[in-house]
Every structure is written in C-alpha cells, then in structure tokens.
Amino acid sequence: MSALRRLRRNFVVLAGLGTLAYLVLPNVIVTVFSFNKPNGRFNYEWQRFSTDAWTDPCGVADLCGSLSLSLRIAVWATIGATVLGTMIAFALARYRFRARSAVSTLIFLPMAMPEVVMAASLATLFLNMGISFGFWTILIAHVMFCLSFVVTAVKARVMSMDPRLEQAAQDLYATPLQTFLRVTLPIAAPGIAAGALLSFALSFDDFIITNFNAGSTVTFPMFVWGAAQRGTPVQINVIGTAMFAIAVLCVLVGQLVGRRKRRS
Amino acid sequence: MTATAPAVGTSGTDVRLSGISKRYGAFTAVHPLDLAIPGGSFFALLGASGCGKTTTLRMIAGLEAPSTGSIELGGQDVTALPPHKRPVNTVFQSYALFPHLDIYENVAFGLRRRGIKSVKKQVEEMLDLVQLGDFARRKPHQLSGGQQQRVALARALINHPQVLLLDEPLGALDLKLRRQMQLELKRIQTEVGITFVHVTHDQEEAMTMADTVAVMNGGRVEQLGAPADLYETPRTTFVANFLGTSNLITADVLGTSGDDILLRASDTKLTLPATRCTTDARAGGKLLVGIRPEKITLTHADDAGTIPDGRNRIAGRIADSSFIGVSTQYVVDSAVSAGLSVYEQNIERDSRLVPGAEVVLHWNPGHSFGLDAAQSLEAGTDAGEGT
Amino acid sequence: MTTSTAPAPETPATPPAVARAARRRRRVPYWLLLPGILWLLVFFAAPLVYQASTSVQTGSLEEGFKVTWHFATYADALSEYYPQFLRSVAYAATATVLCLVLGYPLAYLIAFKAGRWRNLLMILVIAPFFTSFLIRTLAWKTILSDNGLVVSTLNSLHVLDVTGALGVTEGHRVLATPLAVVCGLTYNFLPFMILPLYTSLERIDPRLHEAAGDLYARPVTTFRKVTFPLSMPGVVAGTLLTFIPAAGDYINAELLGSTDQKMIGNVIQSQFLRVLDYPTAAALSFILMAAILAMVTVYIRKSGTEDLV
Numbered sequence: 001m002s003a004l005r006r007l008r009r010n011f012v013v014l015a016g017l018g019t020l021a022y023l024v025l026p027n028v029i030v031t032v033f034s035f036n037k038p039n040g041r042f043n044y045e046w047q048r049f050s051t052d053a054w055t056d057p058c059g060v061a062d063l064c065g066s067l068s069l070s071l072r073i074a075v076w077a078t079i080g081a082t083v084l085g086t087m088i089a090f091a092l093a094r095y096r097f098r099a100r101s102a103v104s105t106l107i108f109l110p111m112a113m114p115e116v117v118m119a120a121s122l123a124t125l126f127l128n129m130g131i132s133f134g135f136w137t138i139l140i141a142h143v144m145f146c147l148s149f150v151v152t153a154v155k156a157r158v159m160s161m162d163p164r165l166e167q168a169a170q171d172l173y174a175t176p177l178q179t180f181l182r183v184t185l186p187i188a189a190p191g192i193a194a195g196a197l198l199s200f201a202l203s204f205d206d207f208i209i210t211n212f213n214a215g216s217t218v219t220f221p222m223f224v225w226g227a228a229q230r231g232t233p234v235q236i237n238v239i240g241t242a243m244f245a246i247a248v249l250c251v252l253v254g255q256l257v258g259r260r261k262r263r264s
Numbered sequence: 265m266t267a268t269a270p271a272v273g274t275s276g277t278d279v280r281l282s283g284i285s286k287r288y289g290a291f292t293a294v295h296p297l298d299l300a301i302p303g304g305s306f307f308a309l310l311g312a313s314g315c316g317k318t319t320t321l322r323m324i325a326g327l328e329a330p331s332t333g334s335i336e337l338g339g340q341d342v343t344a345l346p347p348h349k350r351p352v353n354t355v356f357q358s359y360a361l362f363p364h365l366d367i368y369e370n371v372a373f374g375l376r377r378r379g380i381k382s383v384k385k386q387v388e389e390m391l392d393l394v395q396l397g398d399f400a401r402r403k404p405h406q407l408s409g410g411q412q413q414r415v416a417l418a419r420a421l422i423n424h425p426q427v428l429l430l431d432e433p434l435g436a437l438d439l440k441l442r443r444q445m446q447l448e449l450k451r452i453q454t455e456v457g458i459t460f461v462h463v464t465h466d467q468e469e470a471m472t473m474a475d476t477v478a479v480m481n482g483g484r485v486e487q488l489g490a491p492a493d494l495y496e497t498p499r500t501t502f503v504a505n506f507l508g509t510s511n512l513i514t515a516d517v518l519g520t521s522g523d524d525i526l527l528r529a530s531d532t533k534l535t536l537p538a539t540r541c542t543t544d545a546r547a548g549g550k551l552l553v554g555i556r557p558e559k560i561t562l563t564h565a566d567d568a569g570t571i572p573d574g575r576n577r578i579a580g581r582i583a584d585s586s587f588i589g590v591s592t593q594y595v596v597d598s599a600v601s602a603g604l605s606v607y608e609q610n611i612e613r614d615s616r617l618v619p620g621a622e623v624v625l626h627w628n629p630g631h632s633f634g635l636d637a638a639q640s641l642e643a644g645t646d647a648g649e650g651t
Numbered sequence: 652m653t654t655s656t657a658p659a660p661e662t663p664a665t666p667p668a669v670a671r672a673a674r675r676r677r678r679v680p681y682w683l684l685l686p687g688i689l690w691l692l693v694f695f696a697a698p699l700v701y702q703a704s705t706s707v708q709t710g711s712l713e714e715g716f717k718v719t720w721h722f723a724t725y726a727d728a729l730s731e732y733y734p735q736f737l738r739s740v741a742y743a744a745t746a747t748v749l750c751l752v753l754g755y756p757l758a759y760l761i762a763f764k765a766g767r768w769r770n771l772l773m774i775l776v777i778a779p780f781f782t783s784f785l786i787r788t789l790a791w792k793t794i795l796s797d798n799g800l801v802v803s804t805l806n807s808l809h810v811l812d813v814t815g816a817l818g819v820t821e822g823h824r825v826l827a828t829p830l831a832v833v834c835g836l837t838y839n840f841l842p843f844m845i846l847p848l849y850t851s852l853e854r855i856d857p858r859l860h861e862a863a864g865d866l867y868a869r870p871v872t873t874f875r876k877v878t879f880p881l882s883m884p885g886v887v888a889g890t891l892l893t894f895i896p897a898a899g900d901y902i903n904a905e906l907l908g909s910t911d912q913k914m915i916g917n918v919i920q921s922q923f924l925r926v927l928d929y930p931t932a933a934a935l936s937f938i939l940m941a942a943i944l945a946m947v948t949v950y951i952r953k954s955g956t957e958d959l960v
Contacts, residue, residue: 011756012759012764013764015757015760016759016761018753018756019756019841020757022753022841023775023776023838023842024775025790025794026787026791027779027782027787029790030782030786033793044789044793045793045796084687084690087683087686087687088683088688091680091681091684095679095680097677097680097681097684103684103688106688106692109695110691112947113940113943114895114896114940114943115899116899116900116916116936117936117937117939117940118698120702120932121698121701121933121936122694123923124702127929128701128705140694143690144691144694144695162360164356164360165360167325167354167356167360168354168356168360169362169377170326170346171326171327171347171352171353172348172353172373172374172420172423173349173378173423174373174377175348175377176346178377182373182377186364187364204783205780205783207785208899212923221783224783224785224786228789232789236786239783239786240783240787244778244779244781247782248774248781251777251778329672344672
C-alpha cells in the first residue's frame with residue numbers, strides 16, 4: 001500500500017525520467033557502437049570491442065569531405081541567416097511600418113510548412129531557372145529556412161528590452177551608431193547568439209531540404225543517408241559521438257564560466 | 265564632438281518652451297504650451313498619468329520631436345538637435361541603467377561618448393558623492409532600488425548638464441526611502457545649482473522639492489506657481505482637488521460688501537474676500553467656495569455661542585470620524601453640502617465629537633477661495649491616486 | 652485658462668531638420684527588411700508559385716513540360732496515393748499524442764521538481780540535437796532489431812501478439828512495422844514538444860499551486876484546473892511543432908519501415924528525385940501543404956491561442 005502510494009506520489013518524476021531515458025538511449029547506443037567491430041557492412045549488431053574506428057575516423061571514402069562541406073555550409077548559412085534575420089527582427093520589434101502583418105506571415109509560414117514541400121518547390125524553381133545544384137543551392141536553401149528561426153529568437157529578445165535604455169544612451173551623448181554598438185547590440189546579443197546557434201544546428205543537421213537541392217553534392221547527413229542503404233561504417237558513430245561530446249562540453253564550459261562570472 | 269560638450273560648471277541655464285505641442289494622429293498629448301523655466305530653479309511638472317508631463321519632458325530631452333513650437337536652452341534654439349547633441353541629461357523612470365555594464369561604466373558612459381579619455385577621477389568622485397564608491401564593479405541588478413536611483417543620478421550629473429531632467433525618479437522607491445531621497449535631491453540641486461525639471465504625479469513630492477510647480481491636466485498647464493500659492497489659492501477645481509483635499513461648496517452670489525463677496529448656500533450665509541476669488545462674481549450668479557479641511561474648526565452645537573463673530577459657519581452632523589494620529593478626520597453632513605471633510609489636530613479632543621453629534625463648522629473667511637462654478641466639482645479628485 | 656498656456660495662433664511649424672530626420676527614420680525599417688524579405692520572397696514564396704504552375708503542367712522530361720491546366724493530375728494523385736496521405740496523418744497524429752503524453756511529465760519535472768538538477772536535465776533534452784538525427788534514427792534499428800533485447804522482452808511478455816492483433820506490428824518483429832515508424836517519429840520530434848511545454852510551465856507561479864491547494868483542490872484537480880490550462884500555449888505550440896514536420900517526414904518511414912509504411916513524404920521524394928514526375932510531385936506537395944495549413948488553422952482557432960504567430 002505504501003509502495004503504491006510512493007509510486008503515485010513520484011509518478012511525475014518516474015514518468016519524466018522514463019521519457020529522458022527514451023531521449024538519451026539512442027545516443028548511448030551510438031556511443032557504444034562506435035567501439036564495435038561489425039562483421040558485415042552494417043553496424044547494427046554488437047560483435048566485439050574495437051577502437052579501430054576512433055583511431056581512423058576519416059578511414060571511409062568521402063566521409064570527412066562531406067563533414068567539412070556540412071561545416072562550411074552551416075557556418076555560411078548561420079552568418080547569412082543571422083545577419084538577415086536580425087535586421088528583420090529589429091524592424092519588427094522597433095518600427096511601425098506598412099505591411100507589417102504580411103511580413104509577419106511571411107516569416108511564420110516557413111516554420112509552419114512541412115520541409116518536403118519547401119524542398120520540392122525550391123528545387124522546382126532551380127530546375128526551371130536552369131541553375132545547377134550544388135554548394136550554392138544548398139546554402140541558399142539553408143539561409144531561407146534558418147531565417148525565420150533567427151527572427152523569432154532575436155525579436156523576442158529585442159521586444160523584452162526596455163526602449164528607455166537606448167534613449168538613455170542618446171541622452172548621454174551617444175550617436176545613433178554608438179547607441180547601437182554600445183547598448184542595443186550587447187543587450188540583444190544573447191538572442192542573436194541563440195538564433196545563430198539554432199541556425200547552425202538546423203543547417204548542419206538538415207537532410208530533407210538538402211536532399212532535394214544538393215544534386216550530386218554530398219553533405220554529412222546525405223552521406224549517412226547513403227550509408228544506410230549501402231552499409232554503415234563505424235566511423236559514422238565516431239563522428240556522432242564526438243559531436244555529442246563536444247556539444248555537451250561546450251555547454252558545461254559555458255555554464256562554468258557563467259557561474260564564475262556571477263560569483264565574482 | 266566638441267560642439268556638444270556642455271561647458272563645465274555652467275549653472276542655471278534657463279529653459280524656454282514656445283508654443284510646443286505634441287500630436288499623435290488625432291490625439292493631442294500636449295496642447296501648444298509656453299513655459300519659461302528660470303535658470304537654477306527646481307521646477308516640477310505635476311499631473312496624473314497621461315496629462316502630457318512626460319511628453320513635455322521628453323521633448324526637452326530631444327527624445328520626442330514636437331509637432332509645433334521651439335525649445336531654447338540658455339537662449340540657444342535646440343529644437344532640431346538630436347538628444348545626443350543636447351546639453352541636458354535625464355534620470356529615467358525606473359532608471360534605465362545599462363544591464364550589461366557595471367556601475368563604473370554606467371557612470372562613465374556619457375564622458376566616454378564625448379571622447380574624454382581619463383574618466384577615472386571624475387567617476388570615482390561622482391560615485392563617492394552618491395556614496396556608492398564600493399559598488400563600482402557591481403552590475404545594476406545587484407543593487408537595491410535606492411542605490412540604482414543614485415547611480416542613475418550620478419550617471420546624469422557627471423556630465424554637468426545645463427538642465428537635469430527627472431522622469432518620476434522616485435516612483436519605484438518605498439515611502440520612507442522616497443522621503444529621504446526627496447531631501448537628498450533638493451540638497452544636491454542647491455549644491456550644484458543646475459536647473460532641475462522634475463516630472464511627478466506625487467503632489468507631496470512636487471511641493472516638498474520644487475520652487476515652482478506647473479500642474480498639468482489633459483495636455484495643458486492648469487496653474488503655475490510656488491507650492492504654497494498653488495495650495496492656498498488654487499484657480500481651478502482640478503488644482504484644488506489634485507493638491508491635497510478641498511471642500512467645494514456651490515453658493516449663490518448675493519452681492520458685495522466692501523472687499524467681501526456675500527454668498528448664500530442653502531440657508532447659510534458665507535463671505536469671501538474679493539481678492540481670493542479668481543473669477544467674476546456677479547450678483548445673481550453662482551460661485552464655488554473652497555476651503556481646506558484643516559482650516560475648519562469643529563465646535564459642538566451646544567458651544568455654538570463661543571464662536572467669535574466674523575467667521576463663516578455651517579451647521580451639520582458628524583457622519584463619520586477616523587483617528588489618524590496627528591489629527592482626527594471627520595466627515596460632516598450639512599444642508600449646504602454632504603460629506604464635508606474636517607481635520608482637527610489632536611490637541612484637546614472634545615469627547616462629544618462622535619458620529620451623530622450636532623456640530624458647527626467655522627473658519628476664517630480669508631482662508632477660503634472662490635472658483636468659477638462652471639467646472640466639475642470632481643475634477644482631479646481621484647487623479648492623485650493614478651500612476 | 653492661465654497665462655502659461657497660450658493657444659498660440661501663430662505657432663511655429665516643425666523645423667525642417669526635425670522633419671527630415673523623421674522622414675529618414677520612417678525609411679529605416681524598409682531598408683532593414685529588404686534583403687531578408689527579398690530572400691524569402693525569391694526562395695520561399697516564388698517557388699510555391701512555380702510549384703503551383705508545375706502541378707498543372709504536362710509533358711515529359713525529354714520534350715519539356717508545358718502549362719496545360721491539367722487539373723486531373725490532382726485527382727490522379729489523390730486517388731493513387733490517398734492511403735499514404737491517410738497514413739501520414741494517422742502516424743503524425745499518433746506521434747504527436749505520444750509526444751504530449753511522454754513530454755509533459757518531463758517538462759513538468761524540469762519546471763517544478765528538478766531544483767538544482769534543472770540545468771543538467773535541460774542539457775540532456777537538448778544535447779541529442781547535436782548528434783545528427785539520421786545517426787540517432789539508425790540507432791533505433793539496433794534497439795528494435797529482431798534479435799535485440801527490446802523485441803525479445805516484448806515477445807516473452809506476449810506484447811507483440813497483442814500489438815500484432817491490433818495491426819501495428821507484424822509477426823514477431825517491430826522493425827518494418829507501423830510501431831517502429833511511429834516510435835521513430837515520436838523520438839525525433841519529442842524535444843520540439845518538450846521545449847515549448849517547459850517554457851510555458853516555467854512561467855507559472857508555483858504559488859498558484861499552493862493557492863489551489865489552499866482552496867481545497869486535490870493535486871489532480873489542481874493540475875486539471877490550474878496547471879494544464881495555463882500551459883495551453885505550450886501545448887498548442889508543441890503539438891504544431893511536432894505534427895507539421897512529422898506529417899511531411901519520410902526519413903523514419905524509409906529507415907525504420909517497409910514499403911507498407913510509406914508516408915506521403917516518401918511518395919513526393921521518389922516522384923521528384925527518382926521518377927522525375929514533377930507535376931505529380933508538385934500536386935502532392937500542394938495537397939499536403941493545403942491540408943496541413945487547413946488543419947493548423949482550424950486547430951489554432953479551436954484552441955483559442957491565435958497570438959502564437
């Protein structure tokens with residue numbers, strides 16, 4: 001009876017941790033299987049422990065090439081989407097202008113549209129224009145779908161910012177440019193950083209839109225997709241594990257730095 | 265940038281507003297307004313929210329462009345100058361301290377923007393002046409409200425502005441701290457001699473600090489003058505009600521006798537010195553007679569004979585009384601007017617003065633004031649509570 | 652009324668410099684908007700128009716396509732691929748409900764009960780994002796493999812007999828069944844449910860729980876009458892962020908399902924990239940877009956949170 005009651009009282013905790021396990025389990029599998037030595041071409045069943053893949057992560061043809069291509073695209077897409085998106089966010093948060101609701105709708109629609117629809121229609125445009133698929137078409141597509149997310153993140157931050165701060169700067173002899181650089185930008189920075197980070201993650205990980213607009217160019221997700229058909233090298237798991245580790249490390253370091261800053 | 269730097273040590277620059285107004289579409293926030301603020305004075309713009317006082321202040325700061333009119337500072341037309349080129353500084357409502365900069369950098373902000381390289385000495389002196397020397401490297405959110413308020417003041421004053429603008433600077437503080445800061449602000453103003461323009465909705469704050477108060481209502485200045493003049497001789501019912509409390513009695517003008525106006529309200533005869541009436545008093549017309557609650561003496565009806573001659577008197581019955589400490593506040597109903605309020609000092613309390621008691625209210629006619637009867641009796645009554 | 656407020660009949664007009672600055676300021680937002688909006692118009696809006704025209708074209712790859720207002724493509728596409736459409740909606744709806752049921756306790760846990768563990772739990776929710784989701788989806792092939800722990804446990808508990816009878820699994824396996832695809836969809840979009848839920852739950856003042864308890868509400872009643880209604884914006888945002896991408900997804904069906912689990916995304920992808928039948932692909936995407944926009948509009952109206960946009 002008391003065990004049952006304890007179960008009921010801690011229901012939320014147990015259910016929540018169960019969901020967390022569901023979320024994290026695949027990452028555990030990816031990590032574990034990065035030390036596997038599969039018998040065939042597919043890395044789905046555990047055979048025996050090996051560090052071969054870790055000592056030779058680029059040992060598979062095209063894998064590291066696709067990885068560096070994905071990184072390059074993600075960096076440029078992040079820069080493009082962050083600059084354009086931040087400008088739009090400032091216009092929406094700070095100014096009154098005509099066609100405001102039309103602009104808001106145009107920003108919202110890409111987020112409410114299944115990726116496959118955007119992917120197919122953009123590819124149709126490129127086909128009709130006779131533009132050959134490759135690096136540039138991928139980059140154009142990525143900037144397009146990251147843009148809305150940057151606008152949303154930055155706009156929220158700028159909206160919550162007290163407009164009196166900018167007025168105070170002007171009152172204290174800052175020119176409009178100085179006001180922007182010394183006050184507006186530093187305060188909006190967390191929102192811009194969040195938008196940029198999201199863009200990077202979305203672009204780096206995108207498959208569907210890239211699938212339609214890449215032609216024969218192979219990004220990292222496309223490499224994994226192809227591998228799922230032809231045979232999955234263990235190196236994929238190595239890259240996946242390393243990415244996970246780097247991300248967690250970055251977050252932890254960021255938190256430590258933040259905490260030390262707060263303490264001093 | 266040199267042109268924008270205000271001359272250090274300049275004090276007492278006068279501010280002249282000529283016909284400035286502000287319209288937002290069909291809404292007029294400030295009606296064309298002429299205002300001359302003498303140099304070195306502590307000037308308060310007093311009014312309820314939405315009366316146009318903050319808009320007026322922001323137009324002086326350059327944060328709002330006037331729809332019409334011009335603004336002069338010390339004889340120089342600054343209407344077209346952007347805020348960063350005006351020799352004025354503002355203490356903002358809720359301070360607007362830069363959250364990403366520490367206290368030191370907040371205070372140094374204005375100096376740095378004007379290209380001054382060595383700010384250390386000035387900033388430290390200024391922080392000492394506001395007693396925040398130990399907090400230089402804290403971030404604004406780590407300070408209390410009162411400390412933030414002083415940072416905002418230091419950040420503005422370090423620039424030696426010709427005019428300091430204060431937008432509800434004490435609004436976010438609790439009552440005790442507010443009282444303390446009122447005196448502090450007044451002291452600093454006397455010390456530096458800079459013209460202060462202070463916006464507030466708190467009539468007590470305005471009267472405590474300012475040399476001159478402009479009471480604003482609906483985008484217009486209702487009355488302008490020294491606090492005591494405004495209080496003793498309000499010219500409109502709005503001012504009478506907004507500054508403190510007034511009993512307003514509608515009365516018929518019977519005629520004049522010497523320097524006095526003779527009036528009748530219900531069956532009661534009242535007199536009012538003609539000099540204390542700001543409107544035409546024609547026999548057969550109507551007039552509002554105002555009297556502050558603390559000027560009225562309350563005497564029990566049994567002792568009515570002891571009241572000296574020459575005083576205005578009204579008979580009534582106590583409807584309610586509440587003990588405040590320094591005084592007791594009574595609400596008295598009479599045939600003349602219901603709900604007259606009377607404040608009696610708690611010196612010698614008459615134990616017969618309880619609800620239901622028949623009393624006579626009496627006061628020196630020289631303490632009453634006469635107003636145009638064509639105004640709302642209620643104007644300004646609850647506006648004082650507004651934020 | 653008083654000497655200080657003169658109506659001033661000949662008030663000086665606004666100085667030209669002020670007017671010029673105001674005009675310049677009015678133009679600023681348009682310059683800020685221009686590049687980004689142009690980008691979206693050219694690479695998002697214009698393609699949709701192009702696609703609309705493609706969907707009513709006929710022709711072949713060799714001879715080229717021409718607009719012939721051939722609306723029959725829509726009818727043909729619908730009659731041929733309606734099972735995939737229905738399946739997409741069913742899978743996406745199931746995954747969305749599962750995401751809500753699984754995600755809510757975790758979001759609640761992080762928002763109200765995690766204390767000093769809050770940051771760690773948040774990191775664990777977000778961190779999987781940083782491993783390519785294709786790799787993580789492939790991991791499910793291992794987890795659900797026929798000889799794996801999960802399947803053998805389910806088998807020994809005879810769960811798969813039950814699910815088999817319900818038609819969500821087949822034989823004694825999970826892979827290549829609807830269960831596997833829905834499981835993958837749920838997994839992939841779970842963070843998109845948890846984050847908005849957490850955001851709206853975190854805003855709720857914990858004192859409201861105490862107030863409800865003080866007013867004689869049992870914990871379950873408190874949840875039903877106070878917490879859940881206040882988290883509605885998060886629920887609506889989360890379900891939209893889950894349902895929309897899930898309905899158009901083809902990765903889970905491709906990697907975890909068989910030909911019997913193909914969703915509409917798979918059809919569009921193969922029509923476009925393999926069969927090269929652009930009109931059919933365009934018509935199918937248009938139907939999918941219209942269906943989703945219609946459903947989303949109705950849903951937002953019904954749930955009464957139109958301020959999401």
